[in-house]
Amino acid sequence: MKVLIGTRNPKKLEECLRIIGDIPGIEWLTFRDHPFPEVEETGMTLEENARLKATSLVSVTKLPVLAEDSGLEVVALGGAPGVRSARFAGAGKDYRRNNEKLLKLLAGVEDRRARFRAVAALALPDGRIWLAEGVLEGEIALAPRGSGGFGYDPLFIPLGDSRTLAELAPEEKDRISHRRRALERLRPLLASLARGQL
Numbered sequence: 650m651k652v653l654i655g656t657r658n659p660k661k662l663e664e665c666l667r668i669i670g671d672i673p674g675i676e677w678l679t680f681r682d683h684p685f686p687e688v689e690e691t692g693m694t695l696e697e698n699a700r701l702k703a704t705s706l707v708s709v710t711k712l713p714v715l716a717e718d719s720g721l722e723v724v725a726l727g728g729a730p731g732v733r734s735a736r737f738a739g740a741g742k743d744y745r746r747n748n749e750k751l752l753k754l755l756a757g758v759e760d761r762r763a764r765f766r767a768v769a770a771l772a773l774p775d776g777r778i779w780l781a782e783g784v785l786e787g788e789i790a791l792a793p794r795g796s797g798g799f800g801y802d803p804l805f806i807p808l809g810d811s812r813t814l815a816e817l818a819p820e821e822k823d824r825i826s827h828r829r830r831a832l833e834r835l836r837p838l839l840a841s842l843a844r845g846q847l
């Protein structure tokens with residue numbers, strides 16, 4: 650069974666494949682095998698955008714699609730950047746500028762609590778869709794550290810650790826990540842799909 654992973658973000662794709670790439674009977678296709686256009690993320694929530702990405706790409710490709718929308722929610726900023734995480738500092742999706750903007754907004758702020766949230770969506774050509782959420786709690790560091798991962802990882806310290814996500818080995822990030830938690834919830838559905846039992 651061919652299933653398209655509906656992300657054009659190479660780092661996100663890499664993580665998705667590491668987390669869920671091993672389901673027997675599923676042949677994962679990516680934007681490299683099957684180029685698709687960028688879906689305009691017009692939703693007000695991660696749920697809406699995950700749904701939008703998955704259903705638009707099903708329409709374009711006629712394949713089952715697994716898509717995901719994710720973001721960083723900072724308590725002291727009322728949940729921002731949230732759904733705007735990728736473009737926080739402008740249209741260019743520039744990770745370094747996003748991190749600089751976040752640090753500037755949090756200068757002198759004591760409450761540095763934050764969470765990563767991911768909403769994954771599995772959509773089928775027959776119109777059915779399932780959504781699942783994953784959360785990772787933590788706090789924002791005072792300065793960036795580490796070179797792994799992507800996005801806000803150099804600034805995000807997961808609860809119970811002193812290192813940023815960018816200082817963890819990829820497998821360590823995968824064990825706890827919001828993405829892992831969201832995708833694992835869809836694993837049984839994907840396994841059923843692969844067996845032709847969904």
Ligand code: ITT
Binds near residue numbers: 657658661690717747
């Ligand atoms: P696709 O829409 O093609 O999947 P994207 O990067 O635009 O790629 P999103 O719209 O879901 O994906 O934006 C997610 C942004 O949230 C991402 O660009 C990062 O800035 C941030 N983000 C999400 N998960 C993250 C993670 O695990 N580590 C660091 N930053 C993350």
